[in-house]
Amino acid sequence: MRILGIQGSPCLKGNTAALLxxxxxxxxxxxxxxxxxxxVKLDINPCMACHQCDSGNSCRRHKDxxxxxxxxxxxVDAIVLASPIYFMGVTAQTKAMIxxxxxxxxxxxxxxxxxYDGKRRPRGLFVSCAGSPKQVVFEPAIHVxxxxxxxxxxxxxxxxxxxxxxxxxxxxxxxSALQEAEVAGKHLCH
Ligand SMILES: Cc1cc2nc3c(=O)[nH]c(=O)nc-3n(C[C@H](O)[C@H](O)[C@H](O)COP(=O)(O)O)c2cc1C
Numbered sequence: 560m561r562i563l564g565i566q567g568s569p570c571l572k573g574n575t576a577a578l579l580x581x582x583x584x585x586x587x588x589x590x591x592x593x594x595x596x597x598x599v600k601l602d603i604n605p606c607m608a609c610h611q612c613d614s615g616n617s618c619r620r621h622k623d624x625x626x627x628x629x630x631x632x633x634x635v636d637a638i639v640l641a642s643p644i645y646f647m648g649v650t651a652q653t654k655a656m657i658x659x660x661x662x663x664x665x666x667x668x669x670x671x672x673x674x675y676d677g678k679r680r681p682r683g684l685f686v687s688c689a690g691s692p693k694q695v696v697f698e699p700a701i702h703v704x705x706x707x708x709x710x711x712x713x714x715x716x717x718x719x720x721x722x723x724x725x726x727x728x729x730x731x732x733x734x735s736a737l738q739e740a741e742v743a744g745k746h747l748c749h
């Protein structure tokens with residue numbers, strides 16, 4: 560099994576990265592080959608709505624690192640998408656990557672090509688952190704991430720959410736969400 564972690568926080572050692580690493584650790588302990596890509600280290604331009612992907616299967620406008628993501632999406636058995644909440648949504652790095660997957664949306668919903676027909680669909684897990692203790696702050700991001708996984712034809716397998724991260728008295732590394740993420744990572748392998 561191959562599992563890809565896409566890390567969308569600009570903080571490489573922050574709360575979201577810790578949650579993602581816990582999920583990948585769980586998957587790795589269950590025998591998966593895991594890889595983490597940090598979006599902030601990649602050159603990913605925003606979609607320019609040029610519509611060149613209306614006929615074809617990838618973005619032809621930009622020559623950047625999205626090629627790596629396109630390739631992995633079709634190779635792996637599961638993706639753990641990790642993003643903190645910024646202004647009620649995912650980070651700009653994460654959203655740029657998602658928008659550039661419009662080519663998969665076209666393939667599935669316009670060209671009606673089902674890439675995984677007859678095969679097991681890969682699975683998608685969302686892990687996220689937010690400063691607010693209110694669970695409602697995750698809701699807009701969950702809609703975006705579900706739409707992303709649907710477009711790339713992955714089966715959404717749930718989310719691990721950690722709120723109240725900015726309270727110094729509750730360091731993320733000691734919180735139960737890390738165990739929850741580890742278990743969710745293990746479940747991706749079954
Ligand atoms: C630009 C920016 C916008 C943010 N917007 C929100 C928000 O709308 N709601 C919220 O609960 N937390 C918000 N936060 C707090 C982060 O979600 C929180 O600090 C999170 O733990 C950061 O994760 P990281 O350590 O992985 O980067 C924001 C933080 C930044 C830097």
